[in-house]
Amino acid sequence: xxxxxxLFTILLIFVAFDFILFFYEWQxxxxxxxxxxxxxxxxxxxxxxxxxxxxxxxxKLKDNNYxxxxxxxxxxxxNKTIQSWQTAGLLMAFDESESARCAAQKIDMKTGDWKKNPxxxxxxxxxxxxxxxxxxxxxxxxxxxxxxxxxKGTQETIPYRSTIPNVRFVDAIGMVVPFLFLCGESKLAIxxxxxxxxxxxxxxxIPSHAYDIVRNVPLGIYDWARGIGWYILxxxxxxxxxxxxxxxxxxxxxxxxxxxxxxxxxxxxxxKEITCESSGTALIGLLMVxxxxxxxxxxxxxxxFRAEMQLMRQTRRTGAIDFCQxxxxxxxxxxxxxxxxxxxxxxxxxxxxxxxxxxxx
Numbered sequence: 001x002x003x004x005x006x007l008f009t010i011l012l013i014f015v016a017f018d019f020i021l022f023f024y025e026w027q028x029x030x031x032x033x034x035x036x037x038x039x040x041x042x043x044x045x046x047x048x049x050x051x052x053x054x055x056x057x058x059x060k061l062k063d064n065n066y067x068x069x070x071x072x073x074x075x076x077x078x079n080k081t082i083q084s085w086q087t088a089g090l091l092m093a094f095d096e097s098e099s100a101r102c103a104a105q106k107i108d109m110k111t112g113d114w115k116k117n118p119x120x121x122x123x124x125x126x127x128x129x130x131x132x133x134x135x136x137x138x139x140x141x142x143x144x145x146x147x148x149x150x151x152k153g154t155q156e157t158i159p160y161r162s163t164i165p166n167v168r169f170v171d172a173i174g175m176v177v178p179f180l181f182l183c184g185e186s187k188l189a190i191x192x193x194x195x196x197x198x199x200x201x202x203x204x205x206i207p208s209h210a211y212d213i214v215r216n217v218p219l220g221i222y223d224w225a226r227g228i229g230w231y232i233l234x235x236x237x238x239x240x241x242x243x244x245x246x247x248x249x250x251x252x253x254x255x256x257x258x259x260x261x262x263x264x265x266x267x268x269x270x271x272k273e274i275t276c277e278s279s280g281t282a283l284i285g286l287l288m289v290x291x292x293x294x295x296x297x298x299x300x301x302x303x304x305f306r307a308e309m310q311l312m313r314q315t316r317r318t319g320a321i322d323f324c325q326x327x328x329x330x331x332x333x334x335x336x337x338x339x340x341x342x343x344x345x346x347x348x349x350x351x352x353x354x355x356x357x358x359x360x361x
Contacts, residue, residue, distance in 0.1 A: 013069070014067055014069050014070065017068060017069040018065065018066055018067065018068055018069075021065070021068060022065065025339065028316050028318065028320070028322075029316060029322065030317070031317045032313075032314070032315065032316050032317065032322060033312065033313040033314060033315060034317065035312040035313075035315055038308065038312065038352070038355075038359070041312050041315060041319075041352075042349070042352045042353070042356075044315070044318075044319030045315060045319050045320075045321060045345060045348060045349050045352070046093070046319075046349055047319055048318060048319035048320050048345060049090050049093055049094075049342075049345050049346055049349050050094075050098075052090055052342045052345060053087070053090050053091070053094070053098055053101075053102070056083065056086050056087060056090065056342040057340060057342065058077065058078040058083070059078070059082050059083065059086055059326065059327055059341055059342070059343075060077055060078060060326065060327075060337075061076055061077060061078060061079050061082070061327065062076065062077075062329075063326055063329075063335055063336055063337040065337075081119070081120045081122045081123070082122070082327050084120075084122050084123045084125070084126050085122045085123075085125050085126065085175070085343055086341065086342035086343045087102060087126055087342070088125040088126040088128070088129050088343070088346075089125075089341075089342060089343030089344065089345070089346035089347050090342050090343070090345060090346035091126070091129045091130075091133075091346065092129060092346050092347060092350045093346045093347075093349035093350040093353065095133065096133040096134060096135060099129060099130050099133035099135045100133075100135045102126075102130065102135075103130050103135040103136065103137075106126070106130070106140075107130075107136075107137055107140045111139065112137035112138065112139035112140060113137070113139045113140055113143055114127075114139075114140045114143045114144065117143065117147070118143070118144060118147045120161070121148070121151065121158070121160055121161070121171075121172055121175055121176060122171075122175060123144070124144055124147075124148065124175050124176055124179050125174065125175045125178075125179070127140070127141070127144040127179060128175075128178050128179040128182060128237075131179070131182050131183075132178075132182060141183070144179070145183060148176065148179075148180075153165070156191060156195070157188070157191055157192045157195050158172065158176055158188075158192060159172075160172045160210075166212055166213055166214045166215075167210050167211070167212055167213070167219065167331075168195065168196060168199070168210060168211045168213060169209065169210045170196070170199070170207055170208070170209055170210065170227045170228075170230050170231050171227070171230045172192070172230075173192065173193060173196060173230055173231050173233075173234035174229070174230035174231065174232075174233035174234045174237075175230070176189075176192060176234075177189045177192055177193055177234040177237075177238050178233070178234060178237035178238045180192065181238040181240070186243075189238060190243070193234060193235075195213070196211060196231075198211060198213075198216065199211035199218050201222050204222075204254065205247070205250050205251045205254050206222050206223070206228060206251070206254065206255075207222070207227075207228070207231055208220055208221065208222050208227075209221055209222075209224050209227050209328075209331060209332075210331050219331045219332075220331045220332050221268065221332070221334075222270070223258075223266075223268045223269045223270035223271070224267075224268060224280075224328075224334060225265050225266065225267050225268065225269050225277045225279070225280020225281070225283075225284070225325070226277070226279045226280050226283070226325060226328075228255070228269070228280065228283070228284065229279060229280045229282075229283030229284065229347075230283075231251075232251070232283045232284065232286060232287045233283060233286075235247055235248050235251070235287070235290075236248065236286055236287060236290045239290065242294075245294050248287060248290050248291050248294060249291045249294055249295055249297075251287060252287050252288055252290075252291035252300055252303075253291075255269075255284055255287065255288075256299060256300075256303055258270060258272070259284075259303055259306065259307070260272050260276060260310075262276065262306075262309075262310050262313070263276075263281075263303075263306030263307050263308075263309050263310035264276030264277070264278075264281040264307060264310035264311070264314070265277065265280050265281045265284050265307070266280075267280065267325050267334070267338075268334075275323060275338065276310055276314065276323060277323060277324065277325050277338070278311060278314050278321050278322065278323050278324045278341070278344045278348065279324045279325065279341060279343060279344035279347065280325075281307050281310055281311060282307070282311060282321075282344055282347040282348040282351045283347055283351075284307065285303075285304050285307035285308060285311075285348075285351045285355075286347070286350070286351045286354065288300045288301070288303045288304035288307065289301070289304045289351065289354045289355060289358075292304065292358070301358055304351075304355060304358075305355065307351075308351065308352055308355055311348050311351075311352075316340075320340045320345065321340065321341075321344055321345050321348050322338070322339065322340055323338045323339075324338060324339060324340060324341035324343075324344040325337070325338055326338070326339070326341075
């Protein structure tokens with residue numbers, strides 16, 4: 001009898017944990033999207049982003065909404081690698097002071113080195129933001145750069161994972177190319193991007209999720225919104241001298257065709273029936289602003305403001321931007337879970353601040 005009571009109690013705890021998570025998500029969406037003033041909305045998302053800089057919410061590893069406590073206990077609920085680019089995305093919207101606080105957590109200030117040796121390429125994006133804001137120490141930069149060169153090995157470009165050296169991922173364009181440019185390695189950065197041109201859809205500027213450089217075949221889908229977003233991030237963050245002007249304008253021109261009537265871009269944006277996805281919408285919005293800055297084509301600026309409006313519609317009353325697609329599980333395995341994501345929050349805030357320059361035009 002005691003054993004049955006114990007088992008029932010454990011079961012109740014697991015079910016209660018799932019219910020609490022479900023209830024929190026449900027109530028958080030009450031009155032979602034009731035934002036009419038863009039500056040008031042911008043202040044709200046900035047306030048939320050600042051709070052998340054100190055304790056960002058977890059982007060869970062799995063889409064599973066049942067027996068979640070079991071995943072937590074097994075260490076399969078969150079991942080430090082995923083969380084690293086969440087922090088990087090948040091920092092993109094802020095200046096040196098916030099980056100300095102983050103650097104103090106990541107870098108040993110006595111030795112100037114990265115506290116824990118990097119294990120995945122995802123951490124490079126955070127190093128890029130710290131370097132851009134002039135708080136990455138020379139020794140920490142050397143550690144990150146050495147990690148990339150070791151990952152590259154004898155190959156011409158840097159793979160996303162050492163376990164699959166012959167496959168290039170679009171994620172790496174956003175995570176690595178800006179850092180390489182900032183380190184003075186423009187030749188390698190451009191080669192990293194130009195190599196990926198083989199992954200583009202025939203007659204298009206849109207790349208696939210991944211590319212096998214040995215078999216010369218694209219892998220995954222072409223219209224993954226955050227995937228095109230990673231590609232965009234690599235372009236706009238590396239375009240200080242205008243080297244990617246043509247690419248930016250051409251891609252923006254093509255993506256105009258896939259903007260939904262309400263202003264956003266779907267998680268798989270070729271299909272306009274798919275729900276708007278916030279991280280992709282924010283990143284494509286950044287592309288539109290960059291394209292407008294290059295050639296002053298009003299269509300790009302209008303598209304950017306429409307994308308911002310859609311992000312406002314997808315923002316909770318707390319200032320947290322919702323409907324961000326969860327982490328991808330692998331090539332061809334895309335999340336069906338949509339919620340908040342610190343990375344998207346930071347990118348959306350950066351995008352909105354960029355639009356402030358053109359708000360009265």
